[in-house]
Amino acid sequence: MSNQYKIMKNSLQHLNPKIFDKDVEKVPIRKGFGEGLVLAGEKDSRVVGLCADLTESTQMHLFKEKFPERFIEIGVAEQNLASVASGLSAMGKVPFITSYAMFSPGRNWEQIRTTICYNNRQVIIAGSHAGVSVGPDGGTHQAIEDIAITRVIPNMTVISPCDYIEARKATVASIALGTPVYIRLAREKTSVITTDQTPFEIGKANLLYGNPDVKADVGIVATGALVHKALLVAEALKKEKISVKVLNVHTIKPLDEDAVLTLAKNCGALVTVEEHQIAGGLGGAVAEYLASVYPVPIEFIGVRDQFGQSGTPNELIEYYGMGEFAIANAVKVVRQRKK
DSSP states (O other): OOHHHHHHHTSTTOOOTTTTSTTOOEEEHHHHHHHHHHHHHHHOTTEEEEESSOHHHHTTHHHHHHOGGGEEEOOSOHHHHHHHHHHHHHTTOEEEEEEETTTTTTTTHHHIIIIIITTTOOOEEEEESBSGGGOTTOGGGOBSSHHHHHHTSTTOEEEOOSSHHHHHHHHHHGGGGOSOEEEEOOSSEEEOOOOTTSOOBTTBOEEEESOTTSOOSEEEEEOGGGHHHHHHHHHHHGGGTOOEEEEEOOEEESOOHHHHHHHHHHHSOEEEEEEEESTTSHHHHHHHHHHHHOOOOEEEEEEOSOOOOSSOHHHHHHHTTOSHHHHHHHHHHHHHHTO
16 A cells, blocks of 8 residues: 555545545446435425426436425426526525536526526526536537636636535535535546545535645646546556645635645646636636746646537547546646746
């Protein structure tokens, strides 16, 4: 067992001990939302669920089956989905709305902006099937702009969980904010990184790999389903005597500026990793902040100003330069840039 792994396993993060094993458990992140929504409904009678004819795909069917009297099927009408939810929130309910991320917040962005965020209504928007890993559905259904269009809206919190356990926690925790929230969910089964004991707090990033008290060559700032690939890269590069820290930024807005600044100071160079357009996403948020307080070399992993296309999830991740090889290469490039 590696020293880095011992540090990580025995830390307060309480991660999945099988994180680097080939048989690590894989569960769709969206399932965590479905389970979390049931828990939220059990804790708070104000919680209601609204869906745009995609209950099983978004996992809202779990809430529908548990609380049929608190579920509303809006149908294929995403603009109404947002507007009705805003009205319910004004009447004291806590609405959760779901669809594919391409349709919500994609199709109903104006209603989310004006009826929900402008009025600062408590509505939690769960955008499922985000990123190119939707696969064969192709570019029209692959939301790779959703972080950009949500984080720019005032009053909006943007969350991108790294696995299904974190998605479950985020769903329950979002109620306490009392403001608009966007939760980004992936479709495919992804590796389970965290456990029930792993700390989670909206707005607080988690250092998942590396000793917080020791400097490293490069820091990786990752979000969503690609966090696991970042961890695999960090472990693999240790064999090449390249030290890497991995920061899981599950909350993109508000950005945990203290954690990002600490990582930048400890490493002197960063790589951002996200299944999203490079423009306007996590990388943009990190660069915007550091440019004004502590500029360091940064390499960006994400989609580079292109639309998605049809293919298997793994093929598309590799094609668009978001796989392990691309992340490792970015680490090596930025490491050289800081010298």
